Amino acid sequence: MAVIEVEDLTKTYGGRTALGGVSFAVDDGEIFGLLGPNGAGKTTAVECVEGLRRADSGSVRVLGLDPVRQGRQLRRQIGVQLQQAHLPDALRVHEALELYASFYPRPRDPDELLSQWGLEDKRDTKFGKLSGGQKQRLFIALALVGDPRVVFLDELTTGLDPQARRATWDLVRQMRDGGVTVVLVSHFMDEVAALCDRAAILDKGRIVAAGTPTELIFGAGEQTALSFRPTAELDLATLSALPSVARVEQCGDTVTVSGSGAVTDEVTAVLARNQIVVANLRIHDRTLDDAYAAITEGTE
Ligand SMILES: Nc1ncnc2c1ncn2[C@@H]1O[C@H](COP(=O)(O)OP(=O)(O)OP(=O)(O)O)[C@@H](O)[C@H]1O
Numbered sequence: 001m002a003v004i005e006v007e008d009l010t011k012t013y014g015g016r017t018a019l020g021g022v023s024f025a026v027d028d029g030e031i032f033g034l035l036g037p038n039g040a041g042k043t044t045a046v047e048c049v050e051g052l053r054r055a056d057s058g059s060v061r062v063l064g065l066d067p068v069r070q071g072r073q074l075r076r077q078i079g080v081q082l083q084q085a086h087l088p089d090a091l092r093v094h095e096a097l098e099l100y101a102s103f104y105p106r107p108r109d110p111d112e113l114l115s116q117w118g119l120e121d122k123r124d125t126k127f128g129k130l131s132g133g134q135k136q137r138l139f140i141a142l143a144l145v146g147d148p149r150v151v152f153l154d155e156l157t158t159g160l161d162p163q164a165r166r167a168t169w170d171l172v173r174q175m176r177d178g179g180v181t182v183v184l185v186s187h188f189m190d191e192v193a194a195l196c197d198r199a200a201i202l203d204k205g206r207i208v209a210a211g212t213p214t215e216l217i218f219g220a221g222e223q224t225a226l227s228f229r230p231t232a233e234l235d236l237a238t239l240s241a242l243p244s245v246a247r248v249e250q251c252g253d254t255v256t257v258s259g260s261g262a263v264t265d266e267v268t269a270v271l272a273r274n275q276i277v278v279a280n281l282r283i284h285d286r287t288l289d290d291a292y293a294a295i296t297e298g299t300e
Contacts, residue, residue: 001028003150003181004049009058011044011205018044019055020205026150026198031172031182033192033199037296041205042185046152049183050080063149076104079143079151079180089128093119093138096127097145104146113141117171133164140171144180151175154185169195189289203296216291222246223286224263227256228278230271238274242266254280 004026011019018041026032034042047053049060051067051074060067065074087096094110101107114120117137122130130138136156143151153172157165172195176182186192192199193213200210209216217223236255240248244263249256257267264283271278 002026003028003063004032004183005059005061006045006049007059009045009048009055009060011041011048011053011055017205019048019058021058022202022205022207023058024200024207024210026181026183029176029179029181030197031176031184031195033184033186033196034202035186035189035192035199035292036202037187040202042202043154045202046154046183046185050078050152051075076146077149079146079148081139081143081151081153081156087127087138089126091127092124093127093130094123096138097141100142100145106147107145108147110145113145117141131164132159133161133167136160136164136168137171140168140175144175148180150181150183152183152185156184156186157188157191165191189287189292193288201292201295209291209295213288216295217286217288218260219291222258223260225256225258225284225286226264226267226281227254227284228271228281229253230255231277231279232275234271234274234276238270239267242270 002025006025007023009019009022010017022041022045034046036042044053048055049062049067051071054068062074063077067074093114097110097113101110111120114123117140119134119137119141122134127135127138140153143153156172157168160168169191172182172184184192184196196213198210198212199216200207201216202208209219211219230253234255236248236250239245239255239257242259242263244261244266245257245259247258257263
């Protein structure tokens with residue numbers, strides 16, 4: 001069941017198109033990623049979904065509600081991750097949670113959230129004294145204090161070290177496993193590949209690809225590239241004729257074969273059959289990063 005339905009959303013700022021007909025749906029209980037380069041329209045799209053901006057045309061339904069006309073009703077059921085600048089340094093952790101809890105009709109117990117998110121010993125610490133990872137956990141706890149059904153996370157792990165990022169990802173998975181639907185706005189492909197059940201790539205105000213991370217990787221074409229230096233003469237046409245091979249290129253004495261499916265097995269079988277020993281064999285599987293670059297290539 002879709003908890004968010006966005007249909008043909010458009011938004012222009014002074015004649016400049018920020019959203020040029022964006023449609024997507026987010027299912028109940030999934031982590032949905034919204035990806036795209038700077039200025040692609042991610043924030044505009046998410047803020048229209050949250051009811052913070054009004055689109056020029058198109059329709060948005062979140063939990064069956066119109067975010068503009070039924071904004072008050074909706075905001076009780078959603079959680080939005082704050083940006084760092086939005087909390088004063090002198091505010092203590094428990095004060096922040098209690099303040100935010102007071103905005104909701106049925107808030108969660110702040111102390112329970114503090115212990116769930118590993119902040120119980122920071123209860124009396126001022127916001128300005130928290131580490132980057134602790135601040136991020138507090139923002140997540142604040143987004144959850146209203147006991148929301150849908151949570152929006154924007155640039156979740158920017159500025160965190162690798163360990164803190166992974167710990168934050170685990171917390172987001174826990175959130176999803178607890179039944180919350182998560183919309184994640186991100187620039188980081190590894191984050192989307194690791195966390196998201198599905199994602200949409202937005203570019204210049206349009207969705208240019210959507211699907212599971214695996215579908216996005218596969219959909220962007222060749223998945224694997226093998227490069228090697230043959231130590232005996234090799235007939236490149238034999239490789240080009242293999243069903244899984246899309247491209248064979250030679251640069252100096254290095255051959256690069258790109259393709260999908262069983263390309264590695266087929267190429268190595270041909271090399272073995274022809275008793276060709278290779279040097280410097282490298283196999284590169286396409287990542288979401290590569291797919292993203294291919295999908296948004298040349299659109300700057
Ligand atoms: N309030 C505004 N007034 C005028 N133009 C705006 C406004 N907000 C956004 N824009 C423009 O709309 C386009 C989309 O911006 P938006 O912030 O939605 O992109 P984004 O994908 O979130 O970018 P980023 O990753 O940099 O945050 C950009 O060209 C931006 O300059």
